[in-house]
Amino acid sequence: MTDYRSGTAGLDKRPAFLIDLDGTMYAGHAPIPHAAAFIKRLRELKLPFLFVTNNSSRTPEAVAGHLRQHGIEAEPREVVTSSQAAARYAAERKPGGRVYAIGEEGLRAALTEAGLELVDEDERPDFVVQGIDREFSYAKLERAVGFIAAGAEYVLTNPDRLLPADGKLLPGAGTIAASIREAMQIQPLVIGKPYEPIMRFALERLGTAENVWAVGDNPLTDIGAGKAVGLRTALVLTGIATPDNAERLLGIEGTPQPDIVCADLADLLDRLGLS
Incomplete structure (x- = not known):
């Protein structure tokens, strides 16, 4: 070798x-030996x-900060998230396109930085882009279904069904996606690993x-x-x-x-x- x-x-x-x-x-809030x-x-x-x-919830800045908390030298430019990749996909498909986002800060920031316009329930989007959303609700599901039925492309940041968090499992973006898939009987374009x-x-x-x-x-x-x-x-x-x-x-x-x-x-x- x-x-x-x-x-x-x-x-x-x-x-x-x-x-x-x-x-x-790292493992949640615990360091992993030899990583740094x-x-x-x-x-x-x-x-x-x-x-x-x-992870679609954090910005690259937040991810880099979390790494530094574990003694791992990291810069935001060294981080690639599923939100960034999803935003890149949508921006290439339709520059300046309109997006209904189901997600958290990391997703919304990535979409905005890619030059995409975030819309709410009263505006018809070109895309529904969905990641993890710990405030997901029936109202958001209803909007997503309506927009997809009207022709919006459905993009999923990552398919993770469960997330390990400090010794327990939490529902992930893939679990939310299951409700939209079942309602519409379609498969999203999946971005993440x-x-x-x-x-x-x-x-x-x-x-x-x-x-x-x-x-x-x-x-x-x-x-x-x-x-x-x-x-x-x-x-x-x-x-x-x-x-x-x-x-x-x-x-x-x-x-x-x-x-x-x-x-x-x-x-x-x-x-x-x-x-």
């Missing part, structure tokens, strides 16, 4: 990384990386598609997303996948198989010759 510690060895093959957050960098040291080492080696998250749009957006931001590793703790979303766009993939056993359940999870039929399985991020550095 090429030793990337040399400043000149294999410059055209130096790895880059798209890195998951929850379960990989992993990012520090990538910076020392000047290796490109981005943090890629399905394991689907391609967020990864293609991240690769464009990263500036390279050569020797890029998708790194995460969830075989279905993180590894699946990497495989969807032809990246190398590394599963770390620090979140959804653990040393106790990894064999069982990876043995389920249809589960995406990572290129390598690592105990943690320190192990990943060792396996890639970067420590």
Whole structure:
């Protein structure tokens, strides 16, 4: 294996990384061992990386702040969220388009920054863009259904049905989406992992598609997303996948198989010759 510690060895093959957050960098409000040291080492080696998250509720500034609380050096420009990727999709489809947003601050900010117009119940939108919304209501469901029936395109930031939060599970954006899908009998355009749009957006931001590793703790979303766009993939056993359940999870039929399985991020550095 090429030793990337040399400043000149294999410059055209130096790895880059798209890195998951929850379960990989931190676990809710708890730090994950070796995460801060992993990012520090990538910076020392000047290796490109981005943090890629399905979380649609936070702005990149808030995500970077949360990382810094765990001792992980991070800047907003290094964060890619499903809200940003959803906003990019809608803005490319119809620049300056009108959007009915079901979501929180991160989604609304991303849509506005992309030059899209947010509308309320009295205005017909071009898109219904939905993420997690902890104030979701029957009234919002009614509006979404009406707008989609009138021709608005339905875009879902991420399909996560449940979210781990401090030892318990909470309904996610995918759970809200289930009500809209059932009402309309349609499938949304899904942006987040394991689907391609967020990864293609991240690769464009990263500036390279050569020797890029998708790194995460969830075989279905993180590894699946990497495989969807032809990246190398590394599963770390620090979140959804653990040393106790990894064999069982990876043995389920249809589960995406990572290129390598690592105990943690320190192990990943060792396996890639970067420590």
